[in-house]
Amino acid sequence: MDETSFSNGELYTILTNKAGKGRKGTIVAMIAGTKADTIIAILEKIPIKARSQVTEITLDMAANMGLVAKKCFPNATQVTDRFHVQKLALDALQEIRIKYRWQAIDQENEAIEKAKKGTKKFEPKVLSNGDTLKLLLARSCYLLYKNKSKWSENQIERATLLFELYPDIKKSI
Template identity: 45%
Template sequence: MAKEITLDMSNYAGYCPGAFSLGASHHRPLSYACDALQEMRIAHRREAIQADTDVREEAKLSGLRYIAKILPNGDTSKQLIARSRYLHFKSVDKWTPSQKWRAELLFEQYPELKKAYSLTHSLRMIFSKNSHKDVARMSLARRHEQVDQAASRALM
């Protein structure tokens, strides 16, 4: 039987037998942080697509054959960003070897994505490891300072 109900479900507590304590849902803040990280990745992907299109057009106009730059893992820049989507939803220790390699290349090219991933992952760890409210509050306060220092309003 459930012992805690999140605040967004508190209206339904009267319909359930038993006593419940009210708790905050961690799904929304984590979802917002992941969405912000994905928006950053998508913005970089659009830039990579535009840059690739521009280079293709220049090659076409000058009569040269276009050959995309291939990264050490076999991806182009566009592919690297597109294929890194699922990295952001997993912990580093759950990445496959190819995902680790891809993340290394991605974070070399886009250090701001590495910082954003780190901040998002820290939020995920706060919610998964801290069961005591006071410890979680302190962890969230430290994370808030880190986000302020990173000047990333999207990840707040």
Template identity: 50%
Template sequence: MILRLFLKNYIDTLPVSCKLLGFLFGVNGELLERQYRNHLSGYLSWEQLSHAEKWILFEKNIDAYVGIDEDCLSQGELYTILINKERIGRSGSIIAIIKGTDVKIITSVLLRLSRRRRFKVREITLDMAPNMEQIARICFPVARRVTDRFHVQKLAYEAVQEMRVKARWEAQDEESIQIAHARACGKIYHAPVFENGDSRKQLLARSIYLLYKKESLWTESQRAHAAILFREYPDIKKAY
């Protein structure tokens, strides 16, 4: 029994499996897993067990700075997650995990948090989705709403990539026209290439990664590649 309690402390505090602990300490790992689930963990008597599949709340973890976002946890199912940003991913970070992203469902769960706790929140970080903004406004009315900078950066990067993809399709269409024209004239079409050996279509296809990176992190070959790209497509340069 003492060994079981000793191992319980390991399972509770370290990211290791019961089977690995069983192997290391010379006990049956599968039996330890069953005993931990059914007895040692207190899972079967957990007060949130009845609704844990749909939502869980840890009110004591709420603080002045929180963040809300959606994520896929299993089988592609979306969950809305509210975290304490001051914990930086450590123990006590999770305030709520709620299945789905529907405003009515999310707000009905978050409003179970005490009014005192919700009004304690000074700032909530979220993405630019309108449902998240609505949830934040209803559940944390006095908190300042801040758009997560990573979502802003992601939108900016995607916009630049959309310009690159559009230009690539145009280059591909132009090349198809030139190939058809050459065939009609009984000739073999040779696509013109730039000084680095890329055709226009290849230039655009191979620019995908350098447009995601800061200029200071480019390699020499990427720097040469970007010089040609920006010379040929000044609008992409301006967007970048």
């Protein structure tokens, strides 16, 4: 069960039968709107005997979908869809990367201020791949979204440095 938007921002809730594998009968219902009451009213037209046979329902993390699943499919186990689980994990990983990037920016700004007060010119530390720490953390954004097998040579080098400097990011992947 998921919602989708077609033209003009109109939202629809679509209920499919995974066992249908895209053939006839795969779409069980297509309901205009995403309000729980509306969806429940329509799905309750399906006999309870048929709805009680549903053992698993995949949905996103929207509260209204959880309510619909609970009311209409009493015997079904609710499973959060893979897309939303992956998105949560990637968002958390990016949050960690961004936190480290702000720390690197703060450290660099402090070093620049210190250099201004002294006689030395500020020279940022350059890593073996030519990036500064700040650049490494900025440029590693997209590699964290990609499968390791699809990393370019630069991304492999960048990931190696990133994981050496921040082992907790590597643990999160």
